Amino acid sequence: MPREIRLNAFEMNCVGHQSPGLWAHPRDRAWQYKDLEYWTELARLLERGKFDGIFIADVIGIYDVLGGNGEAALRQSTQVPVNDPLALITPMALVSEHLGFGLTASLSFEHPYPFARRLSTLDHLTRGRIGWNIVTSYLDSGARNLGQQALKDHDARYDYADEYLEVIYKLLEGSWEEGAVVRDRERRLFTEPAKVHEIGHVGKHFQVPGIHLCEPSPQRTPVLYQAGASSRGKQFAAEHAECVFVAAPSKSILKKTVADIRRRAEEAGRDPRKVLIFNLQTVIVGETDAAAQAKWRDYKQYASYEGALALISGWTGIDFGQYRPDQVLEHIHTNAIQSAVEAFSSADPNRTWTVRELADWVGIGGFGPLIVGSAQTVADELQSWVEDTDVDGFNLAYAVTPETFVDVVELLVPELQKRGAFKTEYAPGTLREKLFGEGPRLPASHPAAGYRDLAALEAGRRGATAGA
Structure with missing residues (x-):
């Protein structure tokens, strides 16, 4: 049996995402990024194509390194203007039933206490179809506009991220026990106070004493995505991420990266096969190879x-x-x-x-590889990447939107389904259940599970202090 390929649509709430200049193509609709109809139509299309999810990128800041200013980025709409990704999810969830939503949000610019509430809110509203792409950001321009001289050093950002996630896990996993919400009309009791715990976090970067503001959502902690190619980033992913996004331009690089992430996950005490790895990929699909090549030549005129x-x-x-x-x-x-x-x-x-x-x-497509051809040719290539590198799937960037995704849904997906390499129906349940075929919550092997019994943790700390 061929291995099932996972697919996410790689999008961003902006005009020019990974293919700068192609906004000028007469069939491109990226300029409609600010219209709800663009996003709801895309959600319906992707669900019809049985995509696992839509992975929404984001940056805080402007690309201002070229020439020392942001003029080129503004002229070419290079990921600017860019709107907030979070607001897209609720309307897309309303018109879909199964599609997952990977939200990119930088922990460098968002305090964990209000952000945990946003995650729980979205997980409730989507009935558990949320994922969080954890990033530490890379644009100094964003840091400057938030009162920082520059971003922290690379590895220091991941040290900060470790504590950030500790706060998130305490809030989402431990603050409210199972059964805390009883909704007992006769006793006029909605929540059992004894089953809701202050997290009492005191750390180097954060002091968060109180309770989480939300009752437990379907997944509690959303599916955790992470994108980072450095050694420190891969270590962070191996410890925390359930899905890892990489952008390897060749099979040899991707094979090494996948093996490294799986090795690190196993060393961290996790099942390496339960870490799904997605590579950035762009496909241009046509009815025939010649038609696809003609489409590619047409697109290149606008790059x-x-x-x-x-x-x-x-x-x-x-x-x-x-x-x-x-x-x-x-x-x-x-x-x-x-x-x-x-x-x-x-x-x-x-x-x-x-x-x-x-x-x-x-x-066309950023740092990721580009595949051009008929559905048969592109399917052959994608399957060879999976077989040769052990990657689980692909984040598909668009060249022209939504045309790229229409071609994938109408031409490529049926070909992959015919080969038994792509699902014909969604699995039931939350995004985590659809991806991993198990329960809606993080497994016991995940570090978040260590924060589920805050009362026991606090008792242990008190005992250790008394013993000292």
């Missing part, structure tokens, strides 16, 4: 070199505008550029990359 440089510069922290388009990357000596060169060279060790060639790659 923006300046917009791609704005993205790459923001991602790496290097101003690529200072280099000639024909300058060979291996002759530019910075750590960020060398890592990019190594990643792309793995696909073809004999090839050199110029700045323009890197921009051309990013121009």
Whole structure:
């Protein structure tokens, strides 16, 4: 039996997401990102295609590394203007029954106490179809606008994230016991106070003494996504994430990354097969290979070199505008550029990359690989990526929206279903149950489970203090 492939639609509440410049294509509707109808129609389409979910990216800040300002990003709508992703979920949930929603929210800019309430609220309203993509952010421009001189150092952000999640787990998993809400009309008792606990958190970054404001939602803690390619990021994912989002440009890089994450998860005492890994991928599908190639050539006319440089510069922290388009990357000596060169060279060790060639790659689909062809050709390729790298699925970015997703739903999904490589019906239950086939709550092996009995934890702390 072929392995089942997981698919998320990779979106963002903005005009230009991963394909800078293609907003100008006459069939692209990304400019309607501010209209509810765009999102509700997309939700219906994705549910018809049995997508596991829609993964909504987000950034706080503007891509202002290119040229030292945000002018290129503004000209090319490179992820700006950008609206809040959270507001999209409720209306999309209203017009769907099974589609999952991966919300990107940076813990660098959001206090855990009110954010926990937002997560519980969304999990209630969607009946347990929420996931949270945990990010620490990478744009200094966002930090400056929130009163910080710059983002914390990379590893320090993950240390901060560890405590952030401790607070979240205490609030969502431990503050309200099972059975705390009784709704007893005769006794006029809605909640048993003795079963609701203050979390009493005192840490380096946060002091949160009180109770969670929400009663337990279907999943309590939403499905946990994480995106981070560094060693520290992969370690964080191995300890906490249920789904990991990576953006490997080649099979060799992806295979190493997947193996590394699964190894780290096992070392953390978790089942490595219960960590689902999704790679960024863009597909352009046509009725035939020739039709798909023609569509790709049409799209390429609209790709923006300046917009791609704005993205790459923001991602790496290097101003690529200072280099000639024909300058060979291996002759530019910075750590960020060398890592990019190594990643792309793995696909073809004999090839050199110029700045323009890197921009051309990013121009449609960002750093992820691009597959162009008929449904049969694209299905062959996706299955080979799964077989060769052990990846579980893909976050599919669009070239032109919603056309890319329409082609996937109408052409690619039926082909994958015919091969037995994609589901024909949704599993029942919450997003966690659909993804893992088990219960709606995090398993006992997850670190969050250690915070479910706050009364016992507090008693243990008091005993340790008395013994000392």
